[in-house]
Amino acid sequence: MVLALKQIQIDRLARIVRWLLAVVLVIWLARVLADSVLLWMAGPQQTPTVDPSMLRLTAINNEQGGALSPAEIERWKLFGIPPEQAPEQRAVDAPETRLRLELLGLFQNSTAEMARAIIAEQGKDAELFRPGDKVPGNAELVEVLGDRVILRRQGQLETLRLKEPELSGTVSASAPPPRRRSQPVVQESQPEPAQLLPDGDPAQQRAMIIQQLALEPVTEGAAEGYRITAGAPAAMLSSVGLRPGDQILSVNGHPLGEEQGDISALQEAMASGSASIEVQRGSRRFTVNYPP
Incomplete structure (x- = not known):
């Protein structure tokens, strides 16, 4: 009899616990549902910030139904911005050098560092020079051009022009001609640039x-x-x-x-x-x- 009473009490207690758990679960679900509804009605509390470095596309509203023009697409820089090319640096026109030098030959190259010039001090053997080398007369070879070289002496640029050939056609070295002085170059007597080969x-x-x-x-x-x-x-x-x-x-x-x-x-x-x-x-x- 006592055991029967205890079993009845245990069953009653279990029913109370289950009922309490159900009430708590219902209250929690109602709270979650209420918060969701309030959040949906109120919207976001703050506007998200946009990184200015990020690319933003603006909508285009025109009579062509939103078609994009080539100018608009080009402004987007989809493939990046090409690097700016450095302006080509050319030596400015410089006065004739007064050094006792003769320019005997040129070897131009698309790479300036690979160009060469054959320069001789009057009365001495010729030597091969590259841009940056020191030449007789305490000067520096700066640039090799098509018909002359540019020298730097005491901070000033000077021009040494190609020595005119003394012979034409087939040359025989059996009787080399005597060395002659370089004649001054007269600007008016030079041919037009279009008549010169590069x-x-x-x-x-x-x-x-x-x-x-x-x-x-x-x-x-x-x-x-x-x-x-x-x-x-x-x-x-x-x-x-x-x-x-x-x-x-x-x-x-x-x-x-x-x-x-x-x-x-x-x-x-x-x-x-x-x-x-x-x-x-x-x-x-x-x-x-x-x-x-």
């Missing part, structure tokens, strides 16, 4: 190089190369490892000895800034690369 007249440059390097053809009128004679500048020969008596057979695969092959080799070497020189010394053949 890198100078190749035929004149060929004749000048043959003369100044004291080259003589191995066989006159044949593409058998040139022989270096004793009158060649020693400094230039030592820079590429050559010596008098060597025969220069080809440059960059172009046989030397005829005008057309010589000009092709000269133009390719000036465009690339480098040369592969095939040389014969006695019975031995080898290749010299310039720059080394």
